Every structure is written in structure tokens, then in C-alpha cells.
Amino acid sequence: MNYARYYTNGKKLYDVHCQNCHGSDGQGLGKLIPPLTDTTFLKKHKSEIACWIKHGISDSMLVNNVLYASEMPGNANLPDIDIAAIITYVTNTFGNKQGLYDVSEASADLKKQCIIIK
Amino acid sequence: MNPRLIIPVLCFLFLSCNQKSDKLPILGNREAVTRVVDGKTITDTIYQTIPSFSFVNQDNKVVSERDFKNKIYVADFFFTSCPSICPVMHRNMLNVYDKFKDNQDVKIASHTIDYKYDTPEKLKEYATKLGIEGDQWEFLRGSRDSVYTLAERSYLVAVNEDANAPGGYIHQGWFILVDKQGRLRGAYDGTKEDQVSKLMGDMETLLKETDE
Numbered sequence: 122m123n124y125a126r127y128y129t130n131g132k133k134l135y136d137v138h139c140q141n142c143h144g145s146d147g148q149g150l151g152k153l154i155p156p157l158t159d160t161t162f163l164k165k166h167k168s169e170i171a172c173w174i175k176h177g178i179s180d181s182m183l184v185n186n187v188l189y190a191s192e193m194p195g196n197a198n199l200p201d202i203d204i205a206a207i208i209t210y211v212t213n214t215f216g217n218k219q220g221l222y223d224v225s226e227a228s229a230d231l232k233k234q235c236i237i238i239k
Numbered sequence: 240m241n242p243r244l245i246i247p248v249l250c251f252l253f254l255s256c257n258q259k260s261d262k263l264p265i266l267g268n269r270e271a272v273t274r275v276v277d278g279k280t281i282t283d284t285i286y287q288t289i290p291s292f293s294f295v296n297q298d299n300k301v302v303s304e305r306d307f308k309n310k311i312y313v314a315d316f317f318f319t320s321c322p323s324i325c326p327v328m329h330r331n332m333l334n335v336y337d338k339f340k341d342n343q344d345v346k347i348a349s350h351t352i353d354y355k356y357d358t359p360e361k362l363k364e365y366a367t368k369l370g371i372e373g374d375q376w377e378f379l380r381g382s383r384d385s386v387y388t389l390a391e392r393s394y395l396v397a398v399n400e401d402a403n404a405p406g407g408y409i410h411q412g413w414f415i416l417v418d419k420q421g422r423l424r425g426a427y428d429g430t431k432e433d434q435v436s437k438l439m440g441d442m443e444t445l446l447k448e449t450d451e
Contacts, residue, residue, distance in 0.1 A: 141324065141430075142322065142327075144330065150326050150329065150369070151333075151369045151370045152367075152370070153326070153365065154326060191320075192320065194322040194405065194406075
């Protein structure tokens with residue numbers, strides 16, 4: 122099943138690229154690094170996540186009612202399919218359940234949505 | 240074997256095992272110094288200790304080695320904008336902080352290696368967001384030379400500026416355990432949970448150690 126492949130790959134990639142900051146349970150770190158457990162937030166901002174993973178974040182954001190204002194580094198070298206795998210993993214773990222997010226969605230979102238502030 | 244001997248034998252073995260002290264090693268450089276007392280030559284070992292230092296902490300207070308005298312402490316090197324190993328290190332260090340919170344004999348010293356950006360205000364923001372209050376966990380800032388030299392020569396941790404590294408600095412994730420006399424007693428990989436667990440166990444051992 123496609124979903125299973127994306128999910129399994131996504132977990133591997135998450136452990137390598139994301140886990141050091143966001144934690145193995147997606148818990149984040151105090152008020153420094155946001156958790157990935159805010160289901161509403163992840164649903165609302167789903168089409169922006171690909172941009173965040175690829176280009177990082179310098180805006181502040183409200184997650185689980187806490188304001189986070191530190192910078193997130195991007196991962197410019199990650200191909201679209203890997204980004205899609207990570208998003209599939211994250212949006213279906215830590216209390217989230219949003220189903221498959223595949224490479225065509227990732228590519229589309231990356232083309233439309235990314236505002237890169239350098 | 241006579242079954243009635245088993246219990247006394249077991250007790251004896253148990254007691255003998257308990258009398259063996261789990262003393263932590265003393266790390267770093269050492270030199271042998273001889274002196275003559277009452278006609279007898281005695282050799283003492285002088286161990287490397289953390290030298291005097293003067294830094295500013297997150298509350299803009301000057302902190303020196305005197306604030307760590309007669310306390311055991313854990314030292315590490317980080318910077319607030321570090322994307323790689325620092326979050327993991329400090330997630331683990333939080334466990335150390337929580338375990339020994341309010342223990343007057345225990346402190347933590349996190350030294351920033353980004354002297355340009357990590358001002359005391361920035362360090363305070365970082366500490367507060369991490370959930371730290373008070374001065375048990377000190378976030379210290381000093382000049383590039385003083386911090387880097389102390390790191391490499393005294394704590395034996397490598398740090399350096401590197402434009403190619405994520406964040407611009409490279410440093411090792413060691414947690415160094417220092418005893419009440421300023422001697423190095425252990426080095427643990429702060430990114431590994433099991434090593435930090437060992438550190439916490441060793442800290443308890445060290446707290447029980449009496450001066451010899």
C-alpha cells in the first residue's frame with residue numbers, strides 16, 4: 122500500500138532530520154520548539170508544511186496556545202517525495218490522523234505557497 | 240555442601256560486595272609530587288582542576304569558580320540558535336535539572352560559544368522558554384578566548400567557529416561532571432539518553448563521596 126510506504130519512509134526521515142528538535146514523541150522542547158501534537162493547527166496549515174520543512178520558518182506561530190518565535194532551519198536538499206513522506210508520517214502520528222499526503226501534493230504546495238524570506 | 244552454611248556464606252559475600260566502593264575515576268592531567276614527611280618520602284598526585292573563570296549569567300550577574308566551590312556540577316557548551324545537537328542535549332539536561340532541583344550541592348553550567356549573539360538577555364529568554372528559573376542552571380557568556388580556552392584545555396571539549404557547520408559553530412555534545420574540588424570525574428555524551436542516565440547515577444555517587 123502506498124500509504125504504508127510513505128509512512129514508513131517518513132518515520133525514517135523524521136528520525137534523521139526532525140527528531141533531534143521535535144522529539145521522538147513529537148513533544149518539542151519547552152517553549153523553544155513547538156510540538157507536533159496540535160491536530161487543529163496541522164489541519165489548518167497542512168498546505169504550508171512542505172514549505173516549512175524545505176525552507177524553514179522565521180515567523181512566530183501559535184501552537185497549542187503557546188507562542189513560538191525561534192527560527193526553524195530548512196532542509197533545502199530534501200526531494201519532494203521525502204518531504205511528502207515526512208508529512209504523511211507527522212500528520213498521522215502524535216495524535217493526528219489525516220491520511221496519505223503524496224508527492225504530487227507536496228510538489229504542488231511547494232510551487233504555490235512558499236514565501237521565502239532571506 | 241551443608242545447607243545450613245549457605246545463608247552465612249551468602250551474607251558474607253553480600254557484605255563483602257557492599258564494602259567495595261564505586262569511586263568515580265579522576266580524569267584529566269595529573270602530576271606526581273613528592274614531599275618528605277618525618278623522614279619518609281610521600282608521593283601525592285595533583286589532579287587537573289578547573290581554573291578560575293569569570294562569566295556573566297542569564298541574569299546579568301558575574302559568575303566565577305567561587306559560585307561552584309564545594310558543589311558538584313555538570314558543564315556543557317552550546318549556543319541558542321543551534322539546530323543540531325543542542326536541543327537533544329538540553330532535553331536530556333532537563334532531566335538532570337529536574338532530578339537535582341533545589342539540591343544545594345548541585346549546579347549546571349551551560350556555556351555559550353556564540354559570544355556575538357547570545358547576550359545575557361538572549362540567554363534569559365532561552366532559559367525561560369526551556370522552563371528554567373533561579374541560578375541552579377547557569378547559562379554563561381564570556382569572551383571567545385576565555386570560553387574556548389576553558390572548553391578545550393580544562394573541560395577537554397572541542398569547540399570552534401565553522402562557517403560550513405549548521406549554525407556556524409561546531410562543538411562536542413559532552414556533559415562533563417566536575418566534583419567539589421574542581422576535578423573532572425566523568426564525560427558523557429549529552430545526546431544519548433542512556434549516557435545521561437549514567438551521569439545522573441554517577442552524580443549520586445559523587446554526592447556521597449567524602450574527602451580523602
